[in-house]
Amino acid sequence: MDMPQKPTFQVTDPATAKPGRSYPGHTGEEALEIARAARAAFEGWRRTDIAERAALMRKAGAALRARSDEFAALMTDEMGKTLTEGHAEVEKCAGNCDFYAERAAGFLADQPVDMGGPRAKVSFRPLGTILAVMPWNFPFWQVFRFAAPTLMAGNTAVLKHASNVPGCALAIEDVFRQAGFPEDVFRTLLIPSRDVRAVIEDDAIAAVSLTGSVDAGRQVAAQAGGALKKCVLELGGSDAYLVLEDAHIPAAAEVAATARMVNGGQSCIAGKRFIVVAEVREAFEQALVGAMAGFAMGDPRQAETKLGPMQSVEARDHIHKQVEDSLAKGARALIGGEVPDKPGAWYPATVLTNVRPGMPAHDEEVFGPVAAVIEAKDEADAIRIANDSPFGLGSGVLTGDVERGERIATEELEAGMSFVNQNVRSDSHLPFGGVKHSGYGRECSAFGIREFVNIKTVLIHPEAR
Template sequence: MQQKAEAPERDQSHAREPEKAPQEKPRITTTDPTTGRPGKSYDGHTAEEARAIAGAAQRAFESWRRTSFAERAALMRRAAEVLRRRRDEFAALMTEEMGKTLKDGRDEVEKCAFNCEHFADNAERYLAREPVDLGGQKAFVTYNPLGVVLAVMPWNFPFWQVFRFAAPGLMAGNAAVLKHASNVPGCALAIESVFREAGFPENLFRAVLIPGREVRGLIEDPAIAAATLTGSVEAGRQVATAAGSVLKKTVLELGGSDAYVVLEDADIEKAAKICAAARMVNAGQSCIAGKRFIVVKPVREAFERAFTEAMRAYEMGDPREEGTKLGPLQAVAARDEIHKQVEESIANGARCLTGGEVPDRVGAWYPPTVLTDVRPGMPAYDEEVFGPVAAIIEAADEGEAIRIANASRFGLGSGVLTRDLARGERIAAEELEAGMSFVNANVRSDPRMPFGGVKESGYGRECSHFGIREFTNVKSVLVAPA
């Protein structure tokens, strides 16, 4: 154990503290998941630099909080224009750093632009004062910004995840500091450049390139008012613990093992295509991708055939080529972990209907994979498999299917496939334990609908008026006669 230094003598007025050695800047080099070759390198920030950036953001906030909604909206619409103008550039950057197909990248950038416009158009309405009837005295609720929000964001939707918090956060009058995933530093800096090019005040939105071990110190810094994280359950626990120790607000969007219930009256061909699309979004690397497909016994075999065929249609290909439906995963290590989950599930009795083998090619490739006869005790049943692997689970009837769907530590998204819309609505609205439940459609995020989960999928909401209010001070005001 390191001993404490002895207390100094009282008369130390002329003594000088030894100069601290400057911290060495970290160097971050990306890897192209398509080829496995090193990509671009970036200078990271030291812990001191990150705290200085947070302080600069806090100073920018003091002026920004007093701007009008009209001023904020004009700049946010310019951000949407910048995104659309640089769409191809940003899509290519996502492909380079985490393997997203160019089409998916362009779609993601467009979604970010729409999100910016949505909050530019609606923030003032979402945050309008709400009168309260107290029988004569004037009273109302108002929503004031909190300050600098630290966002710890993942690599899988490197633009959308950031703009999902940033557009409402800035429109609410907050500032933002982004700590992005270490494999997408170029995306982090590109997003910062969008707000700079759009004309937002200097330092209002900043990216810090720091390792995960430095996040706690940044959360504890007085300049940070609150934190939001999208990521793993373990990362969520760490951020919540750090923020809780200094009593700062958090919003967490964590893992998911989304269940889709396929009932006996479903259109099987249509259901299979919906479920395949749900599983294969972003090569299966999505918290809200469908992962467990719970099928009632009478239609299980028919669904297996149709679903396997629909999954095989997602052929692996170069993500830079138009028409590619399945690019590489984000890293070889991640691919190997997924394959381990598949192998362990098969060793415990699951059957592989397609895929399940690592391709003999350089890069982080994995084929569409369908496992059936999946039961408790298998990774495909119990864990989140973050890749193009689907688990088919048989249920005797609707009741058992719902019990299986809810018997998970996660509760992010869920789906119901049925021709009986009233039945599907009832199950989605009242039975499934998830933050989102869609009938005859795959779960997706939308700025107009609240987004978030329950149980170990996190807490708090993003998007819509629920999301923009998360990082505000919901203040009660009463004005009595003088």
């Protein structure tokens, strides 16, 4: 009988389109064995004192900081992130480790319930082994955002990372080993997407967390649901920012450009649709073009570079097709919109105006450095346009009236997160997640650590009845 052939994961440098290192993967059976080993490790890990877990998590944060140069370069090599953004990502991961090391015990403390008689409480107990299916765009942060609370809650974890960041996936496992976590508490699977279903359905897995596309979310949700397993989904976004007539236009344009260009625009919470009240549209466009022009393409390995390559030539070509299709339907490019004549996955900072329904820039998530300006008649029209989307991840309000902005952000915008006069971003202190086709469940904060626990009712009566 022929032995199953191991898959190979080939890295391609997005800046040059040249092949990099290749990594041998796991067979489907090896993946199941790893998942079952993680489930076996759960029995000891769940009983490990939370103070000991916290000490190990702090060591993981320290390991990240000590190897920041190595890990930032690895991200640049595999998915094109600038070194500057890579260093910031590593520090954010380390901070998240510290955050949960300090606060997990409080987040998971028993909560007494006054029953007016018998004693009762709510306790939070781990579920088992959680499978994480993670994307390439923040190859360390997406994983640590999941892993720190999951492990601190007493679960074990198995990671199936994106196929273009195998080195990052293995490096993350190595961080937990270096920190002193028991061997099988966190494991990485190098498997193709076709092998994920068998892992989800195996009895070793208790629940699933996925960050990725809407299509991937549908598949994983169906597979997890068929196995009666919980999942948390963080999917796509087409974040809308309202630019109201009372906004300070230069400041609003800087926020908008920052929101659009995070990670080269390759972020689910990047600002994508800028819905501008008509009377300030021209002034905002002029300011936005100036701000976006500051993101010149350059070598991602140079500290001064603000825009590196896209993650792949294929991804760049998809972005350009969305731009071309929008232009063909009447949009107009104020800056950018052309593919540079050089090897690699390069695409310039781009601003499109006259964007209307029926155009990809209006209706779809454009996962790259392309800002779409959409005109609105007034505040009510801007809110209507913002909510007229299948997505509901982040949103923003840019206004000179903070109370007005807070009202719109709180009451009107259909999104999991709404920021006033700042760009949307993830933070360990705040729940992160969306509504509608942007998924369900939350990461980060107390809400995130309680997603993968058994929220358990315990009632104690002084005598049997």
